[in-house]
Amino acid sequence: MDIRKLQRLIVDALEDVKAQDIKVFNTEHLTALFERVVIASGTSNRQTKALAASVRDKVKAAGGDIVSIEGEDVGEWVLVDTGDAIVHIMQPALRQYYNLEEIWGEKPVRLKAAGTKAGAKASVEDDAEDAEDDEAPAPAPARRKSSK
Numbered sequence: 001m002d003i004r005k006l007q008r009l010i011v012d013a014l015e016d017v018k019a020q021d022i023k024v025f026n027t028e029h030l031t032a033l034f035e036r037v038v039i040a041s042g043t044s045n046r047q048t049k050a051l052a053a054s055v056r057d058k059v060k061a062a063g064g065d066i067v068s069i070e071g072e073d074v075g076e077w078v079l080v081d082t083g084d085a086i087v088h089i090m091q092p093a094l095r096q097y098y099n100l101e102e103i104w105g106e107k108p109v110r111l112k113a114a115g116t117k118a119g120a121k122a123s124v125e126d127d128a129e130d131a132e133d134d135e136a137p138a139p140a141p142a143r144r145k146s147s148k
Helices: 003-016 045-061 092-098 100-104 128-134
Strands: 020-026 036-041 068-070 077-081 085-090 111-113 122-124
Touching: 003 020, 003 036, 003 045, 003 085, 020 100, 036 092, 036 100, 045 077, 045 085, 085 092
Parallel strands: 036 085
Antiparallel strands: 020 036, 068 077, 077 085, 111 122
């Protein structure tokens, strides 16, 4: 499966269950084992388990593979391995403590709002080869002040 399609499926699945602070990182330059790391937060054990199940179900429905899922028994940190992408779903305290963004976050992948569900979904804006240009999110457009 194309990595852009896979990461969009993952982000959509996470957003469907209201994941918080979703980040996608290009890791091709760091390891040959996988191309993307996705990190997201869930507010409870129940939500992190539901987020992992959502990712698993959406990837399988699209014909993708799930290599393994770890941490579902406890739910504080659930890892979903799809082969080309590793998804870490963590509660905020663990996410802050382990700070995976420091390890994998050298090349963030910018996401843009898609047209579905009133822009709530995310889609990939760039190719994996263009990820070097994506080190910082694009600035928000300036707002005009209205004169009254």
